[in-house]
Amino acid sequence: PRVLLLGVTPELATLPWPAGTELVAIDRSAAMIGALFPTTGVPAGARAARGEWLALPRADRSVDLAVGDGCLSNLGFAADYRRFAAELARVLADDGRLLLRLFAAPPAPESLAEIGAALAAGAIGSMHALKWRLAMAVQPAHRNVAVVDIRRAFDELVVDRAALAARTGWPDDVIATIDNYRGSSLVYSFPTADEVDAALAPALVRVHRHAPAYELGDRCPTVVWSRAV
Template sequence: MTDHWDNYHRHWQLLDAPLRPPPETVGIVKRELDLDEADVLLLGVTPELAGLGRTMLAVDGSAAMVSGVWPGDDACRRAMTGNWLSLSIGNASLDAVIGDGCLTVVDSARSRRALLSEIARVLKPQGQVAIRVFAGPETFDDLRSIEAQALAGEVGNFHALKWRIAMACTTNDCDRAIEVQAIRDAFDKNFPDRRALAANTGWSMASINTIDVYAGSETIYCFATLAMLIDEASGCFGDVRVVPSGSYPLAERCPLLVLGSPRRR
C-alpha cells in the first residue's frame, strides 16, 4: 500500500476549489473570526490560511505535507507534525483554531467527536473556531446522474466531481466513511474513458489524473451530513453556526462551521 499523504502533496498545485479554499473563503474566515491579535492553531498546513493570526502553529500528521506544502516558518508562524487527537498544546491556551476539511480526513464519527473535544480543550473560554467542512447530502446522489451531469458540462470542475462521487459512495451510517481507493474505483467504473471526459468538459488530463493519488491507499475519508456535523459540534461547543464559504464549485456542500463557547470535558 502507498502512503497517501506522501503522494498527495506532490499533486497540490493541481488541486482547486473545493479541495483548496479560494481567496473568497479566506476572506470569510477573516470576517467571521477576529484574528489580527490571535494566537491561532491551524489543523493541517493549508497555505492559503497560513498568513492568518498574530501567531500561528500548524499541525499536520504528515511530514511530507509539512515539507511539501507549508510556505515556511518565520518568527510568527511554524509548522510541526503531530496527532490532532492528542495535541501537545496546553489547556485553554489558544485564541482560535482553524482548519480546511479536517473533519473529513479523520476516519469515523468517533474520531470527529474526539477532534472536536480536543479543539475545545486547547481553546480559551472566549476562543473561536472556523472549519470548512465537506458535508455529504442527506439523500445519496445517483452515480448515473452524476455521470450524466458531468458529461453535460454541469459539474464545475474535476475536483467537484471527485467529491460528489465520494459523497455518493460513503457508508450509510454515522461515519459516512469511504476508503479513498473506492473513490478511484467508482470513478474508473463510471468514467472508463478519461480522454472522453476531458474532451466533453474541457478539464485537463493532469487534473483528472489526480484521482490516481488514491490508488493503493488505505486512507479513509468521512463525508458526514451537515446535520451530523452540527450535532457532533454541539456536544463540545455552546455556539454553533453555519456560514456559507463562497460561490466556487460545490460550495453549497462546503460551508464553514463557526464554533464558540467551548465546553470542557
C-alpha cells in the same frame, strides 16, 4: 491572538493576520510540513510542528482561534470527531472559536446515475468537484469511504478518459489524479453538516454556518463553533 492551524494549508497560514498573532500549525506529517508550510508571508515567529489533532501538543485554554480547511474529513466518523471536539474544547480559551471549512455530504444523497447525467450535461465544473461528488455518493451509511471505492466509481462512470478530456477541457494529468487512489488505504469521511454538529456536541456548539456561492459551496460550508458553556 493565539492561532492554531490544523494542518499546513498555505492559504490559511498567509492570511493577513493582525500584528502580534502567534500562529502554530500542527500536522502529523513531517513531509507535509516541509512541502507546504510557507516560510514567508506568515506572522513573525509562526511555526509548524508535528502532532496529532486528537492529542494536541497545546496547553489548556491556550488557543484563541483554531482554523482548518477540510481537516475533519481526514478523521474517522463519528468516534474521532467526538475525540477531536473534546480536545479542541480543552485547548480553546473560554471565548475561543473553532473555524473550519467542511466537506459535507448533502442531506439527500446523489446516485451515480445522477452524477453521470450532470457530467454529460456539462454541469460539473472540475475534476475535483467530480471526485468529491463521487465520494459522497458511494460512501456507506457510516460516512467513511475508502478512496479505492471513489476510483472504482469513477471508472464505472467514465469509460473513455480521452472523451471526458475532450468534452470538458480538463487536462489529462488532472483527470489522472484519480489514479492516486489506486491501492491506497486512505479513508475519508463526509457526514452532513448537521451530523458534524451532532458529533461535536456537547463539547462544541455551532455559532455560525455560511455556504459560499461557488460550485459545491453548499457542501463546503464555513462553520464556527464555540466551547460549550
